[in-house]
Amino acid sequence: MSKKISKEPIVINTEEPTRIKNFHEVLQSIKWSDDEYINSLEIIYNALIEIALNDLTYYNKQRTKNKIKSHRARLWSLIFGVLGTLTLAIPGTTQGIDLLKGIPFITVSFISFALAGGMFTWNQWFFASDSHIRYVVAQFELGESIVKLTLNWQKWIKQNKHLPPDNIDTDSAFNLFKEFSEHIYKIIRNDTQVWGDSLINVIKAQEDFLKNHQPKA
Numbered sequence: 109m110s111k112k113i114s115k116e117p118i119v120i121n122t123e124e125p126t127r128i129k130n131f132h133e134v135l136q137s138i139k140w141s142d143d144e145y146i147n148s149l150e151i152i153y154n155a156l157i158e159i160a161l162n163d164l165t166y167y168n169k170q171r172t173k174n175k176i177k178s179h180r181a182r183l184w185s186l187i188f189g190v191l192g193t194l195t196l197a198i199p200g201t202t203q204g205i206d207l208l209k210g211i212p213f214i215t216v217s218f219i220s221f222a223l224a225g226g227m228f229t230w231n232q233w234f235f236a237s238d239s240h241i242r243y244v245v246a247q248f249e250l251g252e253s254i255v256k257l258t259l260n261w262q263k264w265i266k267q268n269k270h271l272p273p274d275n276i277d278t279d280s281a282f283n284l285f286k287e288f289s290e291h292i293y294k295i296i297r298n299d300t301q302v303w304g305d306s307l308i309n310v311i312k313a314q315e316d317f318l319k320n321h322q323p324k325a
Contacts, residue, residue, distance in 0.1 A: 127162050131155050142273040146265070149281045153261050156285055157254065160292050164250045171243035178240045181231035185224045192220030233310055239303070246299045250292065257288045 134155045138148045196217040231237055261284065268276050 127159055131159055145273055145276050145278060146269055149278065152281075152285055153257075156288060157257070160250060160254050160257075160288075163292065163296065164247060164254065167243045167247040167250060171240060171247055174237075174240040174243060177234070178231065178237040181227050182237070185227035185231070188220045188224035188227065192217045192224060195220060238306055242299055242302060246295055249295045253288060253291050253295070257284065260284050 134151060138151055140148055195213045198213045264277075264281055264284065268281075
């Protein structure tokens with residue numbers, strides 16, 4: 109019977125070190141006796157899958173959160189844009205209607221366009237749409253990696269479970285684990301790098317905008 113992984117609450121945030129601490133503690137408890145090779149390797153497999161599932165859960169939650177933000181930002185930007193266009197056109201089509209006299213349509217139009225631009229800028233600055241796309245891609249890649257390791261592990265079990273201890277191919281098992289962990293961290297690193305590059309580009313664009321629109325003496 110393989111040792112069960114710690115049942116501490118899942119740490120969702122990929123930056124939290126607790127999940128790695130749990131992984132280390134699980135592996136420290138492994139006893140490499142001849143009759144426990146398969147069970148010991150299964151402990152490592154389960155611990156790796158738990159880390160990946162934590163990351164998958166984190167990205168799924170972030171994807172959902174940013175999907176809502178992106179949808180709301182784009183929706184309100186559209187609403188304010190349409191409102192600005194309508195209020196700009198109203199004065200020329202409502203001449204002679206006393207009820208509408210005195211309403212500052214031009215001012216309302218400018219404010220609406222400003223709000224539409226503000227929502228669009230907010231979406232860009234806080235990466236609502238960009239983050240949603242990033243998290244979707246990362247989530248799919250993590251899911252694919254988990255499925256691939258699970259299939260490869262079941263194949264390895266089938267090939268080794270009836271072999272005597274000295275003939276069990278532990279090297280190939282560790283290669284599977286190593287390739288999986290490297291790929292998982294590559295996905296997270298790539299996502300973080302894209303986020304960092306996007307943030308730097310947005311900050312630079314804002315700095316250039318402010319520099320080019322400073323009042324001239």
